[in-house]
Structure formats: C-alpha cells, structure tokens
Amino acid sequence: MASLPLPVQPYDYESSPAETHSAVLEVEAVSTTDQREVNINSVGGENDGVFLSWEDLWVTVSNGRSGGSKSILQGLTGYARPGELLAIMGPSGCGKSTLLDALAGRLDSNTRQSGDILVNGQKQALAYGTSAYVTQDDTLITTLTVKEAVYYSAQLQLPNSMSKAEKKERAELTIREMGLHDAMNTRIGGWGAKGLSGGQKRRVSICIEVLTRPKLLFLDEPTGGLDSAASYYVMSRIACLDQRHGRTIIASIHQPSSEVFGLFNNLCLLSSGRTVYFGPASSANQFFALSGFPCPSLQNPSDHFLRTINKDFDEDIEQGSVGKKSTEEVIDILVKSYKSSGICEEVNRQVAEIHKQEDRPLEKKRTHGSFLTQCHVLTRRSFVNMYRDLGYYWLRLAIYVALTVGLGSIFFDVGSSYGSIQAKGSMLMFVASFLTFMAIGGFPSFVEDMKVFERERLNGHYDSTAFVIGNTLSSVPFLFVTSLLPGAIAYYLAGLHKGFEHFAYFASVIFVCMMLVESLMMIVASIVPNFLMGIITGAGIQGLMILGGGFFRLPNDLPETFWKYPMYYIAFHKYAFQGLFKNEFQGQMYPSNAGRHKISGEYILREWWQVEMGYSKWINLAILFGMVVLCRVMFLAIIKGAEKAKPAVRRFMSPDPKQMKQVMANPTTTPLHEATLQDN
Numbered sequence: 001m002a003s004l005p006l007p008v009q010p011y012d013y014e015s016s017p018a019e020t021h022s023a024v025l026e027v028e029a030v031s032t033t034d035q036r037e038v039n040i041n042s043v044g045g046e047n048d049g050v051f052l053s054w055e056d057l058w059v060t061v062s063n064g065r066s067g068g069s070k071s072i073l074q075g076l077t078g079y080a081r082p083g084e085l086l087a088i089m090g091p092s093g094c095g096k097s098t099l100l101d102a103l104a105g106r107l108d109s110n111t112r113q114s115g116d117i118l119v120n121g122q123k124q125a126l127a128y129g130t131s132a133y134v135t136q137d138d139t140l141i142t143t144l145t146v147k148e149a150v151y152y153s154a155q156l157q158l159p160n161s162m163s164k165a166e167k168k169e170r171a172e173l174t175i176r177e178m179g180l181h182d183a184m185n186t187r188i189g190g191w192g193a194k195g196l197s198g199g200q201k202r203r204v205s206i207c208i209e210v211l212t213r214p215k216l217l218f219l220d221e222p223t224g225g226l227d228s229a230a231s232y233y234v235m236s237r238i239a240c241l242d243q244r245h246g247r248t249i250i251a252s253i254h255q256p257s258s259e260v261f262g263l264f265n266n267l268c269l270l271s272s273g274r275t276v277y278f279g280p281a282s283s284a285n286q287f288f289a290l291s292g293f294p295c296p297s298l299q300n301p302s303d304h305f306l307r308t309i310n311k312d313f314d315e316d317i318e319q320g321s322v323g324k325k326s327t328e329e330v331i332d333i334l335v336k337s338y339k340s341s342g343i344c345e346e347v348n349r350q351v352a353e354i355h356k357q358e359d360r361p362l363e364k365k366r367t368h369g370s371f372l373t374q375c376h377v378l379t380r381r382s383f384v385n386m387y388r389d390l391g392y393y394w395l396r397l398a399i400y401v402a403l404t405v406g407l408g409s410i411f412f413d414v415g416s417s418y419g420s421i422q423a424k425g426s427m428l429m430f431v432a433s434f435l436t437f438m439a440i441g442g443f444p445s446f447v448e449d450m451k452v453f454e455r456e457r458l459n460g461h462y463d464s465t466a467f468v469i470g471n472t473l474s475s476v477p478f479l480f481v482t483s484l485l486p487g488a489i490a491y492y493l494a495g496l497h498k499g500f501e502h503f504a505y506f507a508s509v510i511f512v513c514m515m516l517v518e519s520l521m522m523i524v525a526s527i528v529p530n531f532l533m534g535i536i537t538g539a540g541i542q543g544l545m546i547l548g549g550g551f552f553r554l555p556n557d558l559p560e561t562f563w564k565y566p567m568y569y570i571a572f573h574k575y576a577f578q579g580l581f582k583n584e585f586q587g588q589m590y591p592s593n594a595g596r597h598k599i600s601g602e603y604i605l606r607e608w609w610q611v612e613m614g615y616s617k618w619i620n621l622a623i624l625f626g627m628v629v630l631c632r633v634m635f636l637a638i639i640k641g642a643e644k645a646k647p648a649v650r651r652f653m654s655p656d657p658k659q660m661k662q663v664m665a666n667p668t669t670t671p672l673h674e675a676t677l678q679d680n
C-alpha cells in the first residue's frame with residue numbers, strides 16, 4: 001500500500017511541469033490536428049455516423065441531509081466521433097459511469113446536469129432507442145439460455161425484412177464473436193441457480209446490444225469480470241465494430257492491459273470528476289512524462305496513470321513517504337498541465353468544429369420487429385420465463401393447493417343449515433381476499449422483469465405496449481391453472497352450490513381477482529421499484545380494500561368518510577364478495593333460525609349480507625374484468641408518462657451552471673471536490 005500512487009523513478013515535484021513543458025505539448029497537439037481533420041470530414045466513409053460532443057459538463061447530486069449538492073463531474077469537455085473508440089478511465093468513483101449516463105441521457109433523478117451535450121451538433125435526446133448502452137449491472141432473464149436470450153433479442157430488435165434464419169444466424173455469429181459458443185445452451189442463472197460466470201454474463205449483455213450494430217454504443221466496464229485474454233478478445237471485437245462500420249463507441253474501463261490500451265483511439269482520464277487528460281490515447285504517456293510523471297519502463301502505462309491519480313489510499317502513503325507531494329497535489333498539477341496544453345486547445349477546437357456541423361437529426365433506432373412480432377416474441381419469452389421460474393407461479397400453486405385443502409377440510413361438506421350461511425360467507429370471504437391477496441407472491445419475479453424491461457426499453461428494443469400485452473397474455477395459462485385446481489379443491493370439498501356453471505363462476509372470480517392483484521402490483525412496481533417497499537405498499541393497499549369491501553363491516557355500517565366513499569366503491573373485494581355471495585345464495589332456500597320456516601337466498605343476500613341486488617353476478621364479474629383492463633392501461637400510461645416526463649423534470653431541475661461554477665471557482669470557502677451548493 002505504502003508505495004501506491006508514486007512514480008517509481010524519483011522526480012522533482014517542486015518544479016512547475018505545466019509551464020516547463022507546455023511548448024512541447026503544443027507541438028504534440030499540432031501533429032495530431034491534421035490527422036483529426038481528415039477524420040472529421042470523412043467519418044470512415046459513412047455520412048450517417050454520430051458525432052457526440054460535450055462542453056463544460058457539470059453533474060451534481062443533491063445531498064439529502066444538508067440540502068446542498070456535491071459535484072460529480074466538473075466542467076468536462078470532450079467528443080466522440082464515428083470510427084473511434086473513446087475510453088474513459090480513472091480510479092473507482094471518479095465519475096466514469098456518471099459521464100456515460102449523462103452522455104446517454106440516463107442520469108438519476110436526484111442528479112442535476114448543466115452544460116451542452118450535442119449529438120451531430122445539436123441538442124437531441126439519446127435515450128429510448130437512439131443509442132445502445134451496456135450498463136455495469138447485467139440485468140438479464142436468468143432462466144433463459146445464452147442462445148435463447150440473444151435469439152429472442154434478435155427477433156425483437158432486427159427488422160422484419162430479415163428472415164428468421166438470418167436473425168438466428170446473426171445471433172449465433174454474435175455469440176461466437178463474444179467467445180460464448182461453449183456456453184450457448186447454459187442458462188444465465190441468478191440468485192439461487194448458478195449459471196454463467198460474471199464475465200460470461202457481461203458478454204451476453206454486450207452480445208444483446210451489439211446485435212443491431214448500433215451507430216452509438218456506450219459500454220460501462222465491458223471487461224468487468226474478464227481475464228486479460230478475454231478482455232482483449234472482447235475489446236478487439238468491439239473495436240472492430242467502430243473501425244469497420246464507422247460506429248461511435250464510448251467505454252469506461254478499469255484496468256486495461258497494454259494490448260487493450262492499444263485499441264483505444266482517444267482517452268478521457270478522470271479524477272474526482274475533473275479531466276486529467278483528454279486526447280489521443282497514444283499521446284497520454286508523453287503527456288504524463290512532460291507533466292513530470294513519466295511512466296517507469298516495463299510498467300503498463302494505464303496502470304501508471306491510475307496509480308498516479310488514485311488518492312483513495314493517500315493516508316497510507318503519506319505515513320510512509322514524508323516530504324513527498326500528496327496525490328491531490330499531483331492531480332492538481334496534471335489538471336493544470338492539461339488545461340494549459342495544446343492538446344486541450346485542440347479538443348476545444350474539435351468540439352467547436354463538431355458544433356458547426358449542419359443539423360442532422362439522429363434517426364430513431366434502427367427498425368425493429370413489427371408490433372405483432374414484438375407481442376408474439378415477448379409473450380413467448382415471458383411464458384418460458386414464468387414456466388422455468390419456480391417462484392413465479394409453481395410455488396404459489398403448491399401453496400394454494402395446500403391452503404384450499406385446509407379450507408376444504410375446515411368447511412368440509414358445509415351443507416345448507418341455518419349455521420351454514422355464516423360459514424359459507426366466511427369461506428367465500430377468505431377465497432376473495434386472502435387467496436387473491438397471495439398473488440402478491442409473484443412480485444419479486446415481476447420486479448426482475450421490470451428491470452429487464454427498463455434496460456431494453458431505454459435501448460429501444462421494443463414498444464412498452466408490446467411488453468404489457470406480452471406479460472398479460474403469458475400469465476393467463478398459469479393463472480387459469482392456479483384458479484381452477486385449488487378452486488375445484490375448495491369448492492367441491494366444501495360442497496358449495498351444485499352445478500358446473502356455479503363452479504365456473506367461482507373459479508372465474510378467483511382468476512380475475514388474481515389478475516387484478518397482479519395488475520395492481522404492476523402499478524406499484526412502476527412507482528416503487530424497490531421490491532421490499534413494493535410488497536409492503538401492495539399489502540397495505542389490499543389491506544385497506546379488504547377492510548372497506550363490506551364484509552368485516554357491513555356496507556350500511558361503514559363510516560361514510562373514506563370507508564364508504566370512496567373505498568367501498570373502489571375496493572375490488574366488494575365486487576368479488578358480492579359476486580361470490582350471489583353465486584352461492586341466489587336460488588337457494590335455508591331454514592330460519594328457529595327452523596320453522598324457510599328463508600330465500602335473495603333475502604339472505606339483501607338483509608344479511610347487504611348485497612346490492614340491482615344487477616346480476618355477471619355484472620360483478622364484468623366490473624372486476626374492467627378493473628383489470630383499467631389497471632393494465634394505468635400501468636402502461638405510467639411507464640409511458642415517465643418516459644416523457646423524465647427529460648422535462650431534468651430540464652426543470654437543472655440549476656444555473658453559473659452558480660455551480662462560482663462555488664467551484666472559490667476553493668477557499670469550498671472544498672474542491674465536495675462543493676456544497678445551497679438550493680435557494
């Protein structure tokens with residue numbers, strides 16, 4: 001630890017390297033200018049490549065406790081061009097992912113951004129299908145094999161003009177390119193079911209995004225979890241994409257080997273959100289040497305850069321190296337050296353050049369599968385996932401069977417005595433509330449589905465409507481079995497109203513209620529994506545609905561405020577209880593309490609359970625079905641609305657950049673990296 005960020009060769013840190021070597025850096029920059037100008041005008045032979053530039057880019061994150069903000073990126077300027085691979089490097093936590101997120105238009109809602117990010121010289125939104133982004137986390141469907149995951153994705157993303165065989169071929173070729181041919185039939189695996197290794201998952205994520213050969217590709221740590229040979233192999237495949245097809249590729253990378261480093265065209269080196277170096281990767285070594293921090297011979301230059309600017313272990317180092325400069329000071333020297341260099345000037349000139357380009361709007365993503373193909377593929381994929389994921393439906397089915405056997409034995413052959421009226425009411429209430437309540441059990445699996453959906457949606461793989469349709473259709477067979485089998489056990493053990501029509505109605509109510517609870521949980525998942533908070537919220541909402549459904553407190557006894565209006569009318573339990581009661585009691589006769597005369601089922605419904613008798617049990621079922629449709633439409637509206645609202649919220653939230661710059665320009669009152677901006 002004690003020798004971490006210091007150059008191996010002794011160096012005089014007291015001199016002012018920035019001034020001493022600025023003339024030399026100037027020469028270096030001029031030598032790269034001509035070469036750059038050639039590139040900018042001829043974009044690898046294609047004129048539809050993507051030029052991305054950013055100028056004075058700041059990103060701050062609001063600090064909940066103090067009400068201020070911390071700067072993550074501080075005035076970055078740079079560019080990425082077609083046919084080039086730009087690598088973003090720096091110590092952990094320096095802002096690499098944040099820079100990628102900002103460029104791809106995917107910053108978190110608690111962050112604020114200022115400065116210009118231009119695509120082909122104009123402001124354009126990048127998310128939702130105009131670029132591809134391989135994030136640091138591998139959000140994949142864990143139950144699919146590598147081949148299935150990539151092939152389903154090919155069917156979704158590649159245009160209908162390609163035949164199925166061509167799509168399959170493209171998928172297999174891409175899998176092979178990423179060195180995954182031996183793992184083709186291995187399931188991806190996840191929690192509780194080991195499948196692929198971390199590095200293999202990384203490569204599957206990359207496969208899925210490079211399938212369509214996107215014009216603009218962001219990669220966050222593409223070599224995470226890979227050994228050096230695999231890293232080189234994967235990075236060279238990625239680099240091939242840019243050179244052969246004029247793609248623009250930006251990748252953050254932790255510790256490239258010298259071979260991998262050799263693949264980079266440009267390098268952006270960050271430290272604590274500041275630019276230490278931005279320019280040709282091949283000139284970085286010279287920049288460090290001229291700034292006073294030469295790379296020792298036999299050392300990998302990228303290791304040297306990272307060691308020199310990593311201040312995370314400064315305390316350890318200072319103890320053992322009295323009199324030497326702290327890494328913070330070394331970084332300051334490098335930042336100043338870069339700012340005063342010709343390389344920096346050249347970067348600004350290039351950015352200005354890109355800004356001057358004629359307006360060329362970025363096409364919305366390449367054409368993908370038609371809407372019908374998307375619905376079909378998503379339904380099949382979701383069905384396969386539900387079938388293979390034991391937690392999605394199978395476990396629930398087993399618990400339902402156990403519960404309904406219990407329910408049937410408690411109310412076994414309940415009969416039609418006076419006492420059976422209350423018993424049947426309690427049993428039907430349990431079915432309509434607790435059994436359907438348990439549909440909440442699929443929530444964790446659904447949250448996983450949502451994570452995959454978000455990634456795919458942001459990368460423009462398909463339309464949100466196709467996702468909702470696919471998810472709905474694929475769940476139908478499982479819900480059908482889950483309502484039919486346990487429903488039959490409970491119904492026939494208890495000996496409820498005889499006749500198949502009555503049983504069919506009973507099972508239909510369970511089916512629709514389960515679907516309704518799932519739809520409700522979808523809305524919860526789109527608002528509260530955290531699984532634990534989602535379950536608690538969903539359970540809370542259903543608890544209120546059960547209480548207000550008119551069983552525990554009869555409708556006429558419910559307090560008017562809140563419980564009667566609106567809870568009683570919006571609680572789906574009301575329609576389920578009353579539908580099941582009508583199904584059971586209508587047309588039946590029961591002995592009175594004293595047993596001297598008979599009372600009709602209609603009388604029991606009206607007077608005992610206070611059921612609304614103005615409409616038939618089928619209307620109750622239709623209302624429940626309407627609620628399912630409403631909830632699914634609401635879910636769709638929320639996810640579509642969030643897509644539209646996010647950029648607007650971000651624009652509204654962006655603070656005045658001058659305010660941030662002023663605070664940062666005054667380091668005597670503000671620590672350099674952790675500037676606190678009061679929000680007022």
Ligand SMILES: Nc1ncnc2c1ncn2[C@@H]1O[C@H](COP(=O)(O)OP(=O)(O)OP(=O)(O)O)[C@@H](O)[C@H]1O
Nearest residue numbers: 061072091092093094095096097098099108110111
């Ligand atoms: N949404 C956020 N809310 C709070 N802090 C954030 C947020 N995004 C980033 N940060 C903070 O900003 C800093 C930079 O984060 P970032 O993920 O960009 O670093 P990185 O260089 O990609 O790190 P690593 O290499 O370890 O992935 C970190 O200290 C991180 O905690």
